[in-house]
Amino acid sequence: xxxxxxxxxxxxxxxxxxxxxxxxxxxxxxxxxxxxxxxxxxxxxxxxxxxxxxxxxxxxxxxxxxxxxxxxxxxxxxxxxxxxxxxxxxxxxxxxxxxxxxxxxxxxxxxxxxxxxxxxxxxxxxxxxxxxxxxxxxxxxxxxxxxxxxxxxxxxxxxxxxxxxxxxxxxxxxxxxxxxxxxxxxxxxxxxxxxxxxxxxxxxxxxxxxxxxxxxxxxxxxxxxxxxxxxxxxxxxxxxxxxxxxxxxxxxxxxxxxxxxxxxxxxxxxxxxxxxxxxxxxxxxxxxxxxxxxxxxxxxxxxxxxxxxxxxxxxxxxxxxxxxxxxxxxxxxxxxxxxxxxxxxx
Ligand code: ADP
Ligand code: MG
Numbered sequence: 001x002x003x004x005x006x007x008x009x010x011x012x013x014x015x016x017x018x019x020x021x022x023x024x025x026x027x028x029x030x031x032x033x034x035x036x037x038x039x040x041x042x043x044x045x046x047x048x049x050x051x052x053x054x055x056x057x058x059x060x061x062x063x064x065x066x067x068x069x070x071x072x073x074x075x076x077x078x079x080x081x082x083x084x085x086x087x088x089x090x091x092x093x094x095x096x097x098x099x100x101x102x103x104x105x106x107x108x109x110x111x112x113x114x115x116x117x118x119x120x121x122x123x124x125x126x127x128x129x130x131x132x133x134x135x136x137x138x139x140x141x142x143x144x145x146x147x148x149x150x151x152x153x154x155x156x157x158x159x160x161x162x163x164x165x166x167x168x169x170x171x172x173x174x175x176x177x178x179x180x181x182x183x184x185x186x187x188x189x190x191x192x193x194x195x196x197x198x199x200x201x202x203x204x205x206x207x208x209x210x211x212x213x214x215x216x217x218x219x220x221x222x223x224x225x226x227x228x229x230x231x232x233x234x235x236x237x238x239x240x241x242x243x244x245x246x247x248x249x250x251x252x253x254x255x256x257x258x259x260x261x262x263x264x265x266x267x268x269x270x271x272x273x274x275x276x277x278x279x280x281x282x283x284x285x286x287x288x289x290x291x292x293x294x295x296x297x298x299x300x301x302x303x304x305x306x307x308x309x310x311x312x313x314x315x316x317x318x319x320x321x322x323x324x325x326x327x328x329x330x331x332x333x334x335x336x337x338x339x340x341x342x343x344x345x346x
Pocket of ligand 2: 086239240
């Protein structure tokens with residue numbers, strides 16, 4: 001892409017989402033079966049039998065998404081699958097098949113790659129998905145792992161990012177911020193280790209946070225709960241880049257805004273203590289940390305009883321008219337505009 005004065009535009013000026021827009025805004029869908037294309041957690045491919053196919057892919061790159069000095073290869077394999085199936089759950093569907101494509105440098109012995117696959121196989125068993133193919137190539141710049149997933153949902157179950165309506169409840173599963181704090185602890189201990197390899201890393205007591213970072217579990221159980229409750233979200237997204245960023249995606253796709261209450265955000269006691277210890281704001285971790293792989297969704301007000309006092313979920317806000325800003329409201333009722341940092345890989 002060239003600008004008027006022939007100077008190249010730096011990717012950094014666009015950011016990840018700006019770049020995707022720039023590259024894909026004039027995409028044409030030529031097949032009627034391509035019901036939903038770019039812009040949601042999965043593409044929705046409509047067949048005529050009341051079932052939709054859900055298709056998504058995600059790539060993990062060494063040094064960008066993971067650091068092998070503290071990420072065991074088996075955990076990486078499991079996490080790579082979790083990250084992918086999470087996008088299918090985010091459509092209120094069930095994953096069935098994955099393909100795995102690898103770029104590997106010769107520094108990896110076969111044993112190491114077998115460890116990676118032990119994690120992939122364990123995740124396939126956990127999520128009941130089948131590994132049905134992939135591709136293998138060499139890489140000069142570390143390990144690259146790209147997974148695609150295919151899932152299904154009945155047409156009436158599919159939850160897009162675009163379905164939220166004014167007054168809908170905004171709800172998130174589990175907790176947010178712990179994965180980011182787990183990463184900060186791993187980074188801190190790696191720093192200590194690098195400066196003095198004789199010091200053992202101090203990871204005891206942070207297990208919950210570190211597990212969430214190294215081996216997140218996609219919320220398959222939440223989809224089962226929805227089925228048991230006879231509940232379909234009006235819109236849904238998974239929390240990969242950070243809660244604030246995902247809230248803004250739902251708002252933009254749905255043509256609404258959200259008011260979010262900071263004291264309703266589900267933050268573990270351990271996350272608050274760890275954030276304090278590290279001198280960072282636990283609310284910033286919860287809103288902008290990312291890699292939580294929780295489900296963020298909206299529900300019609302009539303479903304309030306299903307979620308109030310339900311320990312698996314937190315009602316964190318509600319949808320407003322799009323003429324409002326996305327607001328973060330604190331316990332003293334003062335409001336600031338919600339903004340999203342998201343992950344800036346570029
Ligand atoms: P998620 O965080 O749910 O994995 P992303 O933020 O990575 O989603 O992507 C947003 C949307 O853009 C998705 O619909 C995805 O399929 C699409 N997308 C991302 N990168 C590309 C690309 N290089 N070409 C085409 N579509 C892309
Ligand atoms: Mg997603």
